Amino acid sequence: MGYLKEIVNFINTILWDYILIFGLIGIGIFMTVKLKFLQFTRVFPALKKMIIDIIKKKPVEEGKMSPFQALSTAVAAQVGTGNIVGVATAIASGGPGAAFWMIVSAFFGMATIFSESVLAQKYRDVKEGEVTGGPAYYIKNGLKSKGLAMFFAITCIIALGIVGIMVQSNSVAGSVNDAFGIPVFAITIVLTIVVFRILVGGMEKIASFSEKVVPAMAGLYILGSIVIVIMNIENFIPAIKLILIGAFSPEAIGGGVLGITVQQTVRFGLARGLFSNEAGMGSTPHSHAVADVPHPAEQGFTAMIGVFISTFLICLSTVMVNITSGAYNTNISAAEMAKGATVMTQNSFAVGFGSLGGMFLSVCLSFFALTTIVGWYFFAEANVKFVFNSKPRTINIFKTIALIALILGTMIDADFAWQLADMFMGIMAVPNIIALFFLSKDVKEILDDYDRCVEKGKIHWDYECPKLDEKKKKKGSVLREGLSTTIIK
Template sequence: MEVVKTIVGFVNTILWDYVLIFGLIGVGIYMTVRLKFPQFTRLFPALKEMVAGIVNKEEVEEGKMTPFQALSTAVAAQVGTGNIVGVATAIAAGGPGAAFWMLISAFFGMATIFSESVLAQKYRETKDGELVGGPAYYIKNGLKSKGLAIFFSVTAIIALGIVGIMVQSNSVAGSVSQAFGVPVIAVTIGLAIVVALILMGGMGRIASFAETVVPIMAGAYILGSLAIIVMNYANFIPAVKSIFIGAFSPGAIGGGVLGITVQQTVRFGLARGLFSNEAGMGSTPHSHAVADTKHPAEQGFTAMIGVFISTFLICTSTVMVNIASGAYNIGISAAEMTQGATVMTQNGFAAGFGSFGGMFLSICLSFFSLTTIVGWYFFAESNVKMVLNAKPVTINAFKGIVLTALVIGTVIDPTFVWELADMFMGIMAVPNIIALFLLSKEVKYILDDYDSKVAVGKLHWEYEYQNIEEKKNNKKSVLRKGLSTTIIK
């Protein structure tokens, strides 16, 4: 087992310290420039459009999601324990300046997630009356590489549908048990029942759950964080100052006591930002692929909102609670603080709300983990359909595997399982990054097509699905996807 742990640790170091930071940030910068900085021009109009869709109560056919439901499902997966515990770990090991680099990664991540979403929309398929899509589908249909698509799907199933489920259920069981004194077995049974009821309802119930719970969950945490910040308003300006100074000169914070280098600050900030918002990881495109929207670019704009919510709002809330409340103590070493990173945010809320603060955070963590379980299951299911061309009986069997992993996860040490999840999610991201770069021309074309149609007030995007039989090595290829754009007269 020690040999396995050593190998996993080595692979994670290569992936998260080098390959993914340069790959994900690199593709984010590249797409930002190529798309002419959509973060500045597209985000707030997309927010306005999303609110209008909620007010008008959009409805869609069975087997599809509304744009807001797709966004909620994506945010359900993006917002998890990493936004609380992970962010605390980042500023513990990289200092307050890590928060600045976390926001930088999110800024460029918006262009990345836009690209993922429009490609997922373009290359999606219909199976058993439901839309399905994601990186495996745009790798297979866009890059014409079925082998690489299968590789992505297998790692996604393991990372999101099995190992990832284990660590999230462990977080729920531990948090609720400690905060409320409920036995772990009771929490496990309750969690398994809730998740089973949601999953048995299929895409429709998952979408309804996400659009109902996610806004309440995120809103409550942000409001609770604002309350702590207001209670410590005198520390607000010093906290912001420590973030900007620490980003470029961490030794200047606390007179150099931290012993943190600029390299550590940048590394932990970028890595945690990328992990928390999942831009470029290849997970969230699965939900954006099934959104019923007039044009793929519109769902791309909506996807950018998910990164904004996950990192700019929720992760920043965690950072400010820790620094402004004094839960993060700049007078002790990074090594000492890292050991206690998991209780930093809890101490921050307890400083303002007393014992209720610990219960409040436990409830938030539980809902964050629950929504992540549901979101990750949905993403994994899309890849099961890709690998096995799955029928309902196969999907039901996979649901059983997921629920088994959920139960096992509540009774094991999560440390090594988290490392496994990091490894498989990192491996999963590599083929996605390759596809985003190679298909960047198509992303640009889709955005230009959108702008040209908005300019004349005739927005329409039409998909044509054709079943065409082709002979190749005595086998039949049954799907060819055509794409056309039409201006409505």
Template sequence: MMDLFQIVNSINSVLWGPVMLFFLLGTGVLFTWKLRFLQVRKLGQAFKETFGGIFKKSDAADEDGMSSFQALSTAIAAQVGTGNLAGVATAIAAGGPGAIFWMWISGFFGMGTIFAEAVLAQIYKTRVDGEVTGGPAYYIRDGLKNKYLAGFFSVAIVLALGFMGNMVQSNSISQAVTGAFDVPAVGVGIFVAIIVGLIIMGGIGRIAKFTEMVVPFMAAFYIVGSLVIVFMNFENIVPAFQMIIYGAFNPMAATGGLIGATVKESFRYGIARGLFSNEAGMGSTPHAHAVAKVKHPGKQGLVAIMGVVIDTGIVCTLTALVILTTEALGTGLSGAALTQQGFVNGFGGFGSIFIAICLFFFALSTIIGWYFFGESNIRYLFGKKGIGLYRVIVLFCIVFGTTMEVELVWELADTFNGLMVIPNLIALLGMSSLIIKATNDFEDNFEKGKPSSFENKEKGISKNIS
């Protein structure tokens, strides 16, 4: 088993090396430039599109899709997860506080990528067995005209997120809950599997309702708790930002040699953790944005941008500030333990319970989001008839994941994550001209009330994509 772990780890060191990070970040830079810094020009409108009707009663999700906000909540359910707690801490521990600066950079350019993904997902969404669905497999098959690459993507994401990824998430839940409340890991796994089963058996309607209700609550809970700690240590706020900015270019000076990180490490860990956290370019969130009921692909593209703002700009930043303002960095800890120490320093004994609650909801919502992404690809591969078996395997993985050493599973998930990124980036770059055309149509025609070539007219399905 150790030999297998070493083999997979060696593959990941190449797969997730400088070349992959270059193409992920480079794709974001390309779309940022081609779309004329749309994430800056349209940020206010993106906020309005996302939250303008938050207090209005949304349409129930059905075979025609879900509301724009429900789609974003489903995407954020997957984006905001254990990586926001453990991943940020790992980046700081390995790359110094300056890694957070590079995480912001990856988030900024990732907004361009995730806009492009959402636009393509809307353009190429379709119906399978009467229900609206979509995602990279569909725009790779119908846009690039490559069904083999589309099939490769679908298999990779089902394995990476639906199966192995959810084993990792359930393991994170069991570790947090058993540590804080001293209950058996298997019991936690069965409890989580029952909750997940009750949600996913209700189909898209129940999934949308769950994410719409739980994601805002869990985000607000974590944000408020983090802000309380940061302002309790207000005298360390300015020094924390100084460490982040200075550390991006001179880590040793920022930390007094405590970390010993180089600029290269700061850049590497910041970019990598940022991209893994917000999932821009990975091909996961387009499955949620594809089924949004919007009148133009550009509208959902703007909503998708807010997912990166919330994930990287707010949640990841607050995690970093808790660690830095409470001076938890000097403890020598890493990962979730470092984040937990920051909250313990701020809240005392309640800090462990707070993190356990947050990890539970973060990981649970990620399981639901990743299940949904996997189901979209099961539909692509096998149609509706494959969903029943897929659900059973997911629930088994949730229980089994709580009982095992998770390092190998996490490495395998990273491998298939990398494999699904490649065809998605090929599609984005190969259809960049279509993305730009749809964006120009949105700004020049749709927003001005003129006839639009990309307007969704038939039950949420875009037809005119020439």
């Protein structure tokens, strides 16, 4: 077992310290330049439009999600224990300056996630009456590489649908047990029943759950964080200074006690930012693929909101709470600080809310983990449909496997499970990055097509291909010509 752990650690070091940091940041910078820095001009108009659509309750076609439901499902997966415990670990190991590099990764990640979303929209498919899509589909249909698509799909199933679910259920069980003293077996039973009821409802139930729980979950945590920061408002400006100074000169903080180099600060900030918002990882396109929008670019804009929420709002909330409350101590070395990183945020809330602080954080962690389980399962199921051609019996078997993984997850040592999840998530990101680079021309064409539509005053993507042979029309098939996508019903 020890030898296996060493192998996994070695692979993770290669992936996360070298390949993925350069690959994910590189594709983010490449797409940002190619798409002319769309982060500055598209996010807030998309947010405004989404709010209007929510108010108007725009109807959605059967077998699809609304843009907000797709975003909520994506954010459900993006926002997990990593946004609390992982961020605390990042600033403990890389200093306050790591927060600055998290923001940098999120900025470029917006261009990456836009690209993933529009490709998922363009190359999506229909399985058993439901729209489905994701990297496996645009690798196969766009990149024309079935082997690479199958490789991505299998690693995604393992990373998200099995190992990922195990570590999230472990987080729920541990957090609730510590805060409320409820036995782990009781937590396991309740969690299994809740997840089972959601999963058996299919896409509609998952979408409904996500759009209700995710906004409440994120809002509650952000509100609690704001209260803590206001209670320590005198430390707000000093906290900002620590972040900015620590980003470029970490040795200047605490008289050099931290023992952190610029390389460590950049590494932990970028890696944690990329892991928390999942831009480029290949996970969130599965939900954006099924959104019912008039043009793929619109869902790409909406997808960027997810990165904004995950990193700019929730991750930064964790950072500011830890620094302003004094839970992060610049007089303690990074090595010592990292040992207590898992309880750092808990201590931050305890400063403001006393014993209720631990309970509050436990509730937030539990909902974060629960929504991640649901989101990751949905993403994994899309790949099960891809690998096994959407056979209902296979989907039901996979639901059972996912629930077994959930139960086992509450009984295992989390450290090695997290290492396995990191490894498989890192491996699945590699073919996705390759596809994004080689399909970047498609992304640019889709954005340009959207802008031309806006100029003409009409946004319309789906239409009957005029050159389509009537004999080729088959129910449930997806037919394309140029940039158009038509689903035959």
